[in-house]
Amino acid sequence: MRIFRKITTPSNYHHHQLRSYVSTCRAVVLPSFGGADKLQLRSDVPVPPLKPNHVLVRTRAVSVNPLDTRMRSGYGRSIFEPLLPLILGRDVSGEVAAVGESVRSVIVGQEVFGALHPTAVRGTYTDYAILSDDEVTPKPTSLSHVEASAIPFAALTAWRALKSTARISEGQRILIVGGGGAVGFAAIQIAVAAGCNVATTCGSQSVDRILAVGAEQAVDYVAEDVELAIKGKFDAVLDTIGVPETERMGINFLKRGGHYMTLQGEAASLTDRFGLAIGLPAATTFLLKRQIQYRYSHGIEYSWTFMRADIEGLIEIRKLCEAGKMKIPVDKTFPITQVKEAHEAKDNKLIPGKVVLELD
Structure with a gap:
């Protein structure tokens, strides 16, 4: 060197x-x-x-x-x-x-x-x-x-969904699908720190640590029927798994006016399949159709979420870490x-x- x-x-x-x-x-x-x-x-x-x-x-x-x-x-x-x-x-x-x-x-x-x-x-x-x-x-x-x-990439991804898109506030109910992964686990801690009531689905190995950071309910999706175990409706759903089944479930758990956010947007995969010239417009069209469909059928907002640099978010994440409220x-x-x-x-x-x- x-x-x-x-x-x-x-x-x-x-x-x-x-x-x-x-x-x-x-x-x-x-x-x-x-x-x-x-x-x-x-x-x-x-x-x-x-x-x-x-x-x-x-x-x-x-x-x-x-x-x-x-x-x-x-x-x-x-x-x-x-x-x-x-x-x-x-x-x-x-x-x-x-x-x-x-x-x-x-x-x-x-x-x-x-x-x-x-x-x-x-x-x-x-x-x-x-x-x-x-x-x-x-x-x-x-x-x-x-x-x-x-911490930063996962926490900023969660931050963007919950704070920039859904604009969560104290007293709201938030559902995190896949709370055991880094983004899901960060999202739980951000929502708890914001004074929200948090429910999550996760694997059995994650239940204890999710409850330890303040989630009210952690449902083992293998052992339990999630749709029976989780009660009531939510203001926002962050779906870190993003398969058709979790999307259907997440949408149905939302109150009118609520936000469904998925990490698994189609933009990159459609673009890889069809190239930038066709794939990117196709992805945009696909997203727009979904947004209109769900706004009409369920009265909810639908979005793909991904990490963006956000210095205010990063500073808030640092403060949560220093207060012992954020750890991955x-x-x-x-x-x-x-x-x-x-x-x-x-x-x-x-x-x-x-x-x-x-x-x-």
Whole structure:
């Protein structure tokens, strides 16, 4: 690794000091789509120059999200194929190594965490990740880098659905379908913190920890008939499973004026099947039809939800973490040198919960 090239920042910058800046670093590169064996750890991957709003993060931990293994297998190929090789990874926890000249929110040396947008091409499976200043915030001091890295992408996905789309408020009833996964578990904690009454469906192994963070009801969908076990109607349903059966059920559990939100929107899969020119308009049409259909038949709002960078959301998530109201359990960590093994474990469903890669 060529280590440091000194660069000066403009004299009006409020930290008058020389910045050290790396030109190359280690990164896990994906040259083509496929199995975990496609991932390559390279030691001389270029670090592009920072734009004015960029933050260079010395990575300590990154979590493996379902999006990472899906992208590796070719999900979203219509968007990403022309951009190969990719660096996967969305979440990061680490220290600020350098900042662009317009960054004021964090300073060099500070511990931070954050997440990239789903379509970012240069991800976080690298010693030096680059995020914009609205994608990082100081790391909660109560959490280790491993714990912190598991949170931002999942929590921001849940935040966008519950806070931006459904605009949940105190006293409302919220149903989370699939509360055991990272997004579902984050959503439960966000809704509980907002003063909502939360019911959820989950696997038997998740029941205890879901009740422990304040959900009123956790229904084991294997052992129980969900539609008999859950009573009454809800103001919002977040469906993290997104199969036709959970969609039908979720819609039927809503009050008039309620919000159904699914993580499994058709945009990427339709676009992959038919290409951008046909697939994206087809997905838009499909969504619009659903929205009109459900507004007419059930009087509810229907939406596809996905993570977007949102600095207010990230700051609120940090505050929840610091107050002990947001945590996503990490089941296993791997060193970055074992990234293939980590992906294989997720592919083969050997580890149900969060997997984190550590970088030293």
